[in-house]
Amino acid sequence: MPYFIEAILPLALPNTFTYAVTEAEYGFLQQGMRVAVPFGKNKIYTGLVASLHQTPPRLYEAKEIHHILDEKPIVTPIQLQHWKWVADYYMCTIGEVYKSALPSGLLLESETIITPKKDFVAEGADLNDEEYLVYEALQVQSALKIQEVSNILNKKTVLPVINRLISKNAISLQEEISEKYKPKAIRYIRLQEQFLQQEQLSQLLEVLSRAKKQREAVMHYFQLQASDKKPVAVKKLTDAGITATVIKSLIDKEIFEEYYIEEDRIQFEGSNNAGFSLSEKQQLAFNSITTSFEQHNVTLLHGITSSGKTEIYIKLIEGYIQSGKQVLYLLPEIALTAQLVIRLSAYFGNKVAVYHSKYSNNERVESWLQVLEGSEKAQVIIGARSALFLPFNNLGLIVIDEEHEQSFKQQDPAPRYHARDAAIVLANYHNAKVLLGSATPSLESYFNVQSGKYGYAELKERYGNVIPPEIILIDLKDKYKRKQMTGHFSDTMTDAVAETLALGKQVILFQNRRGFSPYIECMTCGHVPQCPQCDVSLTYYKYKNALRCHYCGYHIASPTQCHKCHSTDISTKGFGTEQIEQELKVLFPEKNSWRMDQDTTRGRHGYEKIIDSFKNREIDILVGTQMLAKGLHFDNVGMVGILNADNMLYQPDFRAFERAYQMMVQVAGRAGRKNDRGRVLVQTYNPLHNVIRQVTENDYEGMFAEQVYERHNYKYPPYYRLIRITLRHKDYEKVKNAALWLYNVLCSQLQVPVLGPEEPAISRIRNEYIRSLMVKIPPGTGLQPTKKAILKVLQSLDAVAQYKAVKITINADPY
């Protein structure tokens, strides 16, 4: 009787793959274990066992698995079910979900290793120069990777050389798959057993009387052991000034012996319970959440900025972990985890674990395994969207903070999932509750509240008498007419900044565009430098004196004269954070201003450094992009300035107004503190615009009503569901035709509206032309059947020879 498994491979292929296993393996293997399997000509992948069966494939011979990587499953049945849902809903393969769900430390890929054959002699084998170089390198290193061979020969195509060496019997190839995860081990020492008795010990000290250093080391060891009553780590001795050589010779003399204990890489120290109690309003909100959970699985907490939502989350989480449940806390931005970990571990001690993509491989594997075991140390998980894929087995609650943030939706590699929506599905599988929190809920969530699908709780009062900020509108048209502008600052704005600083408070300025200016223009011929690979103008960076493309990274030195007409009269157009920072240096030369955007927050701690120095008041004025709007708390900010509200309002996106509202309210929320009313200054050409008015009046309901009305009229979410199909190819005509073909077929096959084919605002990126189509699914129309039909149409597109090279991406619920 043959035995088989179905394995999921981390690839964008629609099917699972069948592999043959032995009877013993069949008995041992379970769903959710990893297996190393050969795939294609000479590659080994980490497959995941999806099922076991005994039906031989009919059209091909199943390969045998290479070996088994786990002793017990590392992926739970619920996860597999959830992955399946993600793959179906977001229209990608389960392999893609698997690939992004598993930490890369658990997802190994093979590497081809070249080793020399022992009995080969170079003499008389007539190797050419390249072959000899490889042979020689192998005498020194005894194993090479393909990449290394390529470096040695200084060219890309090395396979012919390798093949010739194989045929000459000089080398052989192996596929190596190495476990990347290594538990961190701490080195300890202890006295060999025979010295544990008193007399031997005195003897020992006698023996060492002439080796002063070694004697000292042994004495010190005793001290440590007596005081700590714990195993003695080698590091403790070296810290005390005992050298590694001394320890080594003691080990060599068999006086000490060394041993290792695995240690957790991540440890949060925390005094358990820095007890606090909720304010009256917070308690009310807390109560309405718990009541709401009796009827609804999902509840939205609509709490204005600085109303103390986090305290409510903490109280809620406490209840769940007391009953032994796991809690997942999702944040929109990795950079926010640091602040939150401090707050939560002060309360829950080392029950808090973190998980996000900036964590090292090993750290992520560790958290994964802890969650899988249901370890005490990972009862509360804080993470960005990928933490959703951890192997929970007893999940009780998911908190999604800043629920409206668009970064919860994964944009680029598939699966293009929305963490909020996927979390709600996951919670259902676990019978867990979901709490969404935001000061400016997404229209989707608030809509679900109104229709009774979600529960609702609100917190409409700032914590501890913080008065909501005063919002002042500045009419730019008027200011320019009256010549009251200095650069991009109106006199009102400059005065307010000066006043705030004079009071010893800090200022935040918001400009949603990085760089110095979005483009430069020749004042003689009107030429605007463009990216040669993308259909965008190049952003000017004054500091680096460069022009840069935000889409492909292309950059050139900033021209001194126009490339077209050689005029030297070049002017910058528009403005970004860098320019504002420059202007500040002139306006407030003795104040310390700093800039926070993607360009200054590179690196693992770039962001935290800026935040910390702002908190420590080393920075007086912080200029930043939308990064500033994401749930940061500062307690000395006297005013917030929005330099140009208009560029947010006029984006070609049906969500532009909602976003502009959210962004402005969020940024405004950074102003003010206890007993001190903050000020928010908004510069705009449209002071009468509805969204601006809604921001000043803090009228979420008004914004919601107006936007929802528009969405209804123009057939957009939350009424209609959207699926965007994007086509890319370097041949302009080819994409254009393929998009038209696709449009026609979709229209004839689907009974729903299809928009397009549309040339997006940026119609070419990295030399690929882009077209997009939008399928709109009306309320009440089945999602699954429509998606199935779309996939079928795309398959038939793939069957058209001239179009199959066109790259296609599908984005369900684009955000």
Place this chain on the structure above:
DNA sequence: AGCACGCCGACT
């Protein structure tokens, strides 16, 4: 997706 295979233009 990756990767091998296969066919065609630009140079050591």
Place this chain on the structure above:
DNA sequence: GTCGGCGTGCTC
């Protein structure tokens, strides 16, 4: 004459 460009087909 090879190197490396890309189009094509396949992966249990």
